[in-house]
Each structure stands twice: as C-alpha cells, then as structure tokens.
Amino acid sequence: EAGVAQSPRYKIIEKRQSVAFWCNPISGHATLYWYQQILGQGPKLLIQFQNNGVVDDSQLPKDRFSAERLKGVDSTLKIQPAKLEDSAVYLCASSPGTGGRDTQYFGPGTRLTVL
Amino acid sequence: GENVEQHPSTLSVQEGDSAVIKCTYSDSASNYFPWYKQELGKRPQLIIDIRSNVGEKKDQRIAVTLNKTAKHFSLHITETQPEDSAVYFCAASYRQGNLIFGKGTKLSVKP
Numbered sequence: 471e472a473g474v475a476q477s478p479r480y481k482i483i484e485k486r487q488s489v490a491f492w493c494n495p496i497s498g499h500a501t502l503y504w505y506q507q508i509l510g511q512g513p514k515l516l517i518q519f520q521n522n523g524v525v526d527d528s529q530l531p532k533d534r535f536s537a538e539r540l541k542g543v544d545s546t547l548k549i550q551p552a553k554l555e556d557s558a559v560y561l562c563a564s565s566p567g568t569g570g571r572d573t574q575y576f577g578p579g580t581r582l583t584v585l
Numbered sequence: 586g587e588n589v590e591q592h593p594s595t596l597s598v599q600e601g602d603s604a605v606i607k608c609t610y611s612d613s614a615s616n617y618f619p620w621y622k623q624e625l626g627k628r629p630q631l632i633i634d635i636r637s638n639v640g641e642k643k644d645q646r647i648a649v650t651l652n653k654t655a656k657h658f659s660l661h662i663t664e665t666q667p668e669d670s671a672v673y674f675c676a677a678s679y680r681q682g683n684l685i686f687g688k689g690t691k692l693s694v695k696p
Contacts, residue, residue, distance in 0.1 A: 474628075501682070512591075512674045512686030513629065526683055561628070571617040571636055571678060576628040 472496065474577035476562050482583045488550035491580045495543070495564030501525075502539055503574060504547050505561040513561055519545065520568050552584045587612045587679050591687025598665050599695050606690045608675035609657040617678035618651060618658045623689075624671045632673075633660070665694045 475494040483489050495502050501520050505513035516535065517527040522542035530537065534553070539545040549556055559579040565572035588611045598604050610618075619634035635642045635649045635658065642649050646665075651658040658677075662669055672691050676684040 503683075510689070512589075512676070512688050513684075514686070515683050518683055526680060565682070568682075572682065573619065573631055573634065574684065576621075576630070578628045 474562055474564055474575055476560075476577040476580055478580055479578060480581050480583075482585065483552055484585050485554055486551040488548065489552055489582065490546055490548045491560050491562075491582075493545045493547070493562030493577060495545070495562070496566075496575055499564035499566050499575075500542075500568050501565045501572070502545050503563040503565075504537055504545070505563065505576075507559045507561055507579070509558070516547070549582075552582075554584050557582055557584045587677075587685050589675060589677050589685045589687045591675050591690060593690060594688065595691045595693070597693045597695065600665060600667060602665055604660075604662045604665050604669070604692055604694075606660045606673055606675065606692075607657060608659070608677075608687050609655075610677040610685070611656070612677065612679045612685075613656065615656075615677040615679055617682075617684075618649070619676050619684070620649060620660050621674045621676065621686075622671045623674065629674060662692075665692075667694050667696050670694045 504516045507513045516530045518525045519539040537547045561579045562577040563574040565574045591608045616637040621629035622632045623629045648661040672689045675687045
C-alpha cells in the first residue's frame, strides 16, 4: 500500500512571499489532516477534512493560511504571506474512517524555512 | 483548553535497560491514545495505541498502560536497543478524532 505523499520536501522562501504544499493521502482514506511541527515540539493540528468538507480548522491562522481538498482526495495548504514564525515542518496525515479512533498515517513532511 | 503533558523530555538508558515515558491528558472524553516514534528527519510512525476500553496493551518489547481515572498513560520499552533511539510522542484524541500531541521525549540508547 502506498503511503501518504507530500511535495515539495523542502522549501526556502523570504518573509511575505507565498508558498503552497501538496498532499496525496492513502487511497480510499476519508479523513485528511494538516499539522505544523515546529522544531522540538509535537505536531499541532491546523485543519482536518472529512472527504472534501472541513471538520475542524479552529487552529488555522485564517488570515494567512488556507487549505482545500478538492474532490475529497488531494489537498493543498497555502501560506500567504509567510512570516518567520511559519518556519516548521508541515505534515499531512490521513486515516481510513471518519471516527475518532482511527490510526493516522503521516507523510514525510515539507520542511519550510522562512528567511 | 485541551492539553497533553509528556515527561521526561529527554531520556538516556543503557542498551538492555527499560525506558518509561509518561503522559497526562486533560480531556476526560479522550478515548484513543497512540504513541508515535519519529527518527531524525523522518515521518512520525505509529508504534502502539490503546483505546479506553482496555487498561494495557503489549506488542513484543513495547507496552502501553492507561489509567482513565487519573488521566494518564505510559509507554514502556523493555530490553532497549540502539535502534530504539528516536523521539517518541504521545497523543490523545478529542473532538472529531483530532489528536493533541505531547512535546516529545528524546530517547537515547547507549550501546
């Protein structure tokens, strides 16, 4: 079974620029998550989709972050404009069901550096 | 708000010794508690999980215990090996199945 795919793996931008990340979840997985992992900390949820609907985006800084999951499969996360404090690894994860106790499978992440 | 505390932040053991990592959570409605292992520069990978209808689960050298009354759960690794060296994260479920993660424990196993 192919895992969660993410691209790019690394991105370096200057502050105030925009950036987009892409995620392809495991085939058939209904739920998709975007996490932000700052160095030395655990992943922090940004947004959760079930199929193509948003379930929870309470921790997404909506003034600069946006995300979409078209057709309930792939997803993109965008930051515009980026700030220095956005430097982190952005992890995408997916789970097969819509319940609260499914295993979440993580992608390799995109390491973002904002200069 | 919801919170997961994880201790210790770093743990160094000799090969063959046991390692224990402890977590506490705040939301009494949490009912799913996974543990992830993350090697440097790699993705978090699930190593074991426990659901609130059981108090203990074991998988070879790894075990997890859950005390719902006290709202804490622990990871136990026996007969540690150098390849166990990594950062370990506990997590607890809340709301729509979202996870809140602890800050991680960096485990070093010395040969």
